[in-house]
Amino acid sequence: MIASGIVETDSPEEFIEEIEKSQDVLPRKIDANPKNVEKGLAKLVLTLIELIRKLLEKQAMRRVEAGSLSEDEIERVGETLIKLENKMNELKQIFGLKDEELNLNLGPLGELM
Amino acid sequence: MKLYLYGIINSSDQIKESIYGLEGSGVYNIPLCDIGAVVSEISQPIRGVTKGAVLEHEAVVEKLMENFTILPVRFQTIIDGRDNLLSMMQSYYKDFKDNLERLHNKLEFGIKVIWPADKVKENIIKALKKGGQRMPESDSSVSKRFIKEKFEKYEIDKEFEAKADRFIKVMDIFFSKFAAEKKLGKLKTENLLLDAVYLVEKDRQNDFREAFEHIKNAHTGLKYLFSGPWPPYNFVVLSKKSGLLRDSEQADLFDKVTQCQTLVGADSI
Amino acid sequence: MDSVITKSKDVTLLEILDRVLDKGVVVSGDMVISVADVDLIYLGLKVLLSSVETMEKLRGSPFIGPTQEPT
Numbered sequence: 001m002i003a004s005g006i007v008e009t010d011s012p013e014e015f016i017e018e019i020e021k022s023q024d025v026l027p028r029k030i031d032a033n034p035k036n037v038e039k040g041l042a043k044l045v046l047t048l049i050e051l052i053r054k055l056l057e058k059q060a061m062r063r064v065e066a067g068s069l070s071e072d073e074i075e076r077v078g079e080t081l082i083k084l085e086n087k088m089n090e091l092k093q094i095f096g097l098k099d100e101e102l103n104l105n106l107g108p109l110g111e112l113m
Numbered sequence: 114m115k116l117y118l119y120g121i122i123n124s125s126d127q128i129k130e131s132i133y134g135l136e137g138s139g140v141y142n143i144p145l146c147d148i149g150a151v152v153s154e155i156s157q158p159i160r161g162v163t164k165g166a167v168l169e170h171e172a173v174v175e176k177l178m179e180n181f182t183i184l185p186v187r188f189q190t191i192i193d194g195r196d197n198l199l200s201m202m203q204s205y206y207k208d209f210k211d212n213l214e215r216l217h218n219k220l221e222f223g224i225k226v227i228w229p230a231d232k233v234k235e236n237i238i239k240a241l242k243k244g245g246q247r248m249p250e251s252d253s254s255v256s257k258r259f260i261k262e263k264f265e266k267y268e269i270d271k272e273f274e275a276k277a278d279r280f281i282k283v284m285d286i287f288f289s290k291f292a293a294e295k296k297l298g299k300l301k302t303e304n305l306l307l308d309a310v311y312l313v314e315k316d317r318q319n320d321f322r323e324a325f326e327h328i329k330n331a332h333t334g335l336k337y338l339f340s341g342p343w344p345p346y347n348f349v350v351l352s353k354k355s356g357l358l359r360d361s362e363q364a365d366l367f368d369k370v371t372q373c374q375t376l377v378g379a380d381s382i
Numbered sequence: 383m384d385s386v387i388t389k390s391k392d393v394t395l396l397e398i399l400d401r402v403l404d405k406g407v408v409v410s411g412d413m414v415i416s417v418a419d420v421d422l423i424y425l426g427l428k429v430l431l432s433s434v435e436t437m438e439k440l441r442g443s444p445f446i447g448p449t450q451e452p453t
Contacts, residue, residue: 006340006341006342007338007339007340007393007394007397008338008339008340009225009336009337009338009339009393010336010337011227011336011337011338012392012393014227014304014336015225015227015336015338015393015396016392016393016396018225018227018301018302018304018305019225019305019393019396019397019400020396021301021302021305022298022301022302022305022308023400057263058267060260060263061263061264061267064260064264064267065264065267065268074256074257074260075254075256075257076256077256077260078254078255078256078257078258078259078260079256081259081260081263082255082256082259118409120406120407121407162399162403164395167395167398167399167402168395168398170402171398171401171402184406184407185401185402185405185406185407186406186407186408186409187402187403187404187405187406187407187408188402188403190407190408190409190414191414192409192414193414201409201411205409209407223397338393340394340397343401344406346401346402346405346406347401347405349405349406349407351407351408
């Protein structure tokens with residue numbers, strides 16, 4: 001017996017691509033192979049750190065938008081954000097992880113971003 | 114005996130049709146009071162998620178959907194023995210009953226929409242440039258330029274999301290007319306503008322389909338995906354996360370269930 | 383305007399997978415002896431931190447070698 005759930009679209013490839021991207025919420029399974037455990041855990045941890053970094057960046061942007069930062073504060077916030085971004089890039093390199101792998105799909109929580 | 118569980122149905126009757134599930138085993142109903150758990154016996158542990166098994170599982174659920182209201186169960190749920198199954202049914206009884214009533218005569222449909230994110234952003238950038246820049250040009254420090262760049266990106270993203278919201282609202286107003294419930298996923302990826310599921314009454318499914326066709330023809334720059342009818346996967350709401358009941362709850366439920374069992378027993382004599 | 387309707391097996395499979403793996407009734411407890419290939423995170427961080435030995439108690443996990451019958 002074959003499932004007959006009908007799926008209709010004139011662009012199946014595009015939808016396959018987007019659906020697969022959207023399903024990468026968190027690493028789908030943690031590979032228990034000792035060689036890969038480290039990378040799996042790194043992915044998880046860095047995804048969360050990346051989330052925090054993005055939240056901080058967004059907060060800063062809201063302050064800039066509201067005009068509530070002094071010139072000096074803008075300077076210092078900029079400096080810190082640069083450092084954070086550089087650190088993340090470093091960590092990504094060390095663990096051989098790409099941006100797409102660290103993208104956290106928050107679903108409804110994404111509204112909070 | 115290991116029981117592979119497909120779904121919970123609103124009936125304590127035996128399944129009249131011959132339906133075969135995983136391992137080619139016959140599918141049957143294990144009743145509790147006025148509901149039932151549809152299972153088949155399974156001997157081998159399932160090794161991962163295979164296409165064959167998934168399709169077999171889904172086929173069983175869809176077949177049952179023809180004659181029953183069914184709460185589809187997650188793939189690869191295997192219960193260790195009939196007693197455990199009945200015990201699980203007992204503790205979830207109220208949840209199952211509530212869901213079966215709420216979802217009776219309703220079908221799930223999925224609508225996904227893709228839009229050209231790059232083009233949308235291009236247009237936004239053009240519009241923002243016309244509007245002039247917010248940040249003063251005189252910045253020379255690396256930090257300030259960094260902030261400026263980030264801010265420009267922030268403004269683009271913000272408008273991008275606002276546009277998405279507007280689009281989705283227009284579509285959703287149309288679809289919602291024929292839907293009892295819905296779940297909207299907005300911008301799951303940049304291009305996946307909408308990933309929505311709607312719960313539609315059986316009698317209104319044609320109207321719903323027409324609404325979809327209308328939107329599709331009205332907004333031709335987008336790509337569409339329509340799926341269904343599905344069993345109501347996305348609309349099952351369980352208040353109980355685990356199968357454990359507190360003692361007092363257990364006692365109450367047992368009373369209700371035994372009363373029900375007695376009634377059912379009397380009817381079938 | 384006619385659109386090509388494609389019952390594309392792959393996109394159909396993706397839609398089915400999204401539903402049967404992540405949605406619907408999820409029951410948990412000691413009597414459930416098999417769980418689908420889903421995010422181990424959903425089973426709690428204790429699984430993440432547990433040893434491979436403990437992980438082997440989960441039946442049907444595809445990344446563990448041949449499974450054994452429960453005693």
